[in-house]
Amino acid sequence: MENKSKEPIYVTKTYLPEKAEYETYLDKIWQNGWLTNEGPLVKSLQIKLQNFLDVPYIQYTTNGTIALQLAIKVLELKGEIITTPYSYVATASSIIWEGNKPVFCDISAKDLCIDPNIIEDKITDNTCAILATHVYGIPCSVEAIEKIARKNNLKVIYDGAHAFGVNLNNKSIFNYGDLSTASFHATKIFHTVEGGAIFSKNKALAEKIRHTKSFGHKGDDHKYLGINGKNSEFHAAMGLCNLKRIDDIVEARKNLFEIYMEGLKMLPLTFISIPENVRYNYAYFPVIFENAEARERTQEFLEKQSIFPRRYFFPSINTIAYMPRGNCPVSEEISDKILCLPFYPQLNDKETNRILTAVKKSFER
Ligand SMILES: *Cc1c(COP(=O)(O)O)cnc(C)c1O
Numbered sequence: 497m498e499n500k501s502k503e504p505i506y507v508t509k510t511y512l513p514e515k516a517e518y519e520t521y522l523d524k525i526w527q528n529g530w531l532t533n534e535g536p537l538v539k540s541l542q543i544k545l546q547n548f549l550d551v552p553y554i555q556y557t558t559n560g561t562i563a564l565q566l567a568i569k570v571l572e573l574k575g576e577i578i579t580t581p582y583s584y585v586a587t588a589s590s591i592i593w594e595g596n597k598p599v600f601c602d603i604s605a606k607d608l609c610i611d612p613n614i615i616e617d618k619i620t621d622n623t624c625a626i627l628a629t630h631v632y633g634i635p636c637s638v639e640a641i642e643k644i645a646r647k648n649n650l651k652v653i654y655d656g657a658h659a660f661g662v663n664l665n666n667k668s669i670f671n672y673g674d675l676s677t678a679s680f681h682a683t684k685i686f687h688t689v690e691g692g693a694i695f696s697k698n699k700a701l702a703e704k705i706r707h708t709k710s711f712g713h714k715g716d717d718h719k720y721l722g723i724n725g726k727n728s729e730f731h732a733a734m735g736l737c738n739l740k741r742i743d744d745i746v747e748a749r750k751n752l753f754e755i756y757m758e759g760l761k762m763l764p765l766t767f768i769s770i771p772e773n774v775r776y777n778y779a780y781f782p783v784i785f786e787n788a789e790a791r792e793r794t795q796e797f798l799e800k801q802s803i804f805p806r807r808y809f810f811p812s813i814n815t816i817a818y819m820p821r822g823n824c825p826v827s828e829e830i831s832d833k834i835l836c837l838p839f840y841p842q843l844n845d846k847e848t849n850r851i852l853t854a855v856k857k858s859f860e861r
Pocket residue numbers: 559560561562583584586587629655657658678679680681691692
């Protein structure tokens with residue numbers, strides 16, 4: 497008899513490097529006696545990320561949310577920021593936290609990113625910026641957004657929390673917009689336990705971010721209103737370990753992506769499509785059902801078998817009680833019909849088959 501193990505499978509599993517490798521960095525921290533405040537490991541991680549991603553300036557931060565808040569702060573944005581309702585709540589909550597107002601602009605069903613065709617309808621005299629998310633790592637319509645921004649004198653920030661390692665037209669996605677941010681949280685494809693970054697393209701802004709994330713002063717010169725957005729040597733050490741493996745991680749995700757596509761393509765599901773000019777990172781495996789009932793049926797069926805996909809993103813941010821409303825029918829509908837399936841390189845063949853079989857069976861009843 498086959499042993500029908502019902503070990504739970506969750507939507508993701510954090511990648512952990514060899515413990516011994518992490519310990520070699522711990523030894524360095526003990527030798528240096530330097531734990532935080534732009535120590536040698538943080539500096540080394542920043543340089544390695546700068547080279548790996550091919551970006552001019554990077555500031556490593558405590559997390560991806562503080563990176564968004566710092567981006568809004570250093571650009572001195574005041575007023576309405578046009579943003580997407582289809583993202584993690586941190587995108588819009590950062591806008592409010594910084595004293596601005598999110599104005600929700602619906603998404604395109606094609607790429608689940610902000611729909612550039614309706615952005616201009618949302619512009620008022622108070623609009624100061626556009627903050628858009630590269631959803632699941634698929635780039636926004638950056639050219640259309642840039643055109644609108646230039647014409648209307650708006651700043652552009654991209655929430656690139658999902659987009660580590662993604663290139664558009666052979667250029668890092670983090671090089672688009674006035675500023676881009678990333679999250680290096682444990683659930684993301686490249687992680688430093690907690691962590692994030694801001695990418696900028698000019699030296700003055702990079703320096704401003706560097707000081708703003710460190711209480712706003714340089715020595716005794718208090719130049720900016722600052723905050724503590726620094727990260728530690730221990731977090732940087734995790735990043736240094738994981739960066740060495742990132743190419744293998746993305747390759748393994750690509751293989752798994754192809755196995756899922758092959759296994760599920762006959763079902764009435766819609767998958768994300770990767771544009772030709774994009775080098776993708778295979779960060780997530782979302783599937784869109786024909787309707788909410790079908791999504792719920794599969795979700796319940798999987799959960800009974802201890803497989804836990806995640807409704808991500810749900811709810812559409814414009815429906816959250818403390819958020820301003822917005823007319824976003826596409827975002828609301830997608831968030832009702834979408835599930836992210838368990839998707840991470842540590843899944844073995846047996847687990848992968850268990851997931852694919854369960855999804856297929858959920859359609860048979
Ligand atoms: C994870 C995530 C964030 C927040 O990043 P943290 O590092 O967890 O603060 C912001 N935006 C999006 C789209 C995310 O997925």
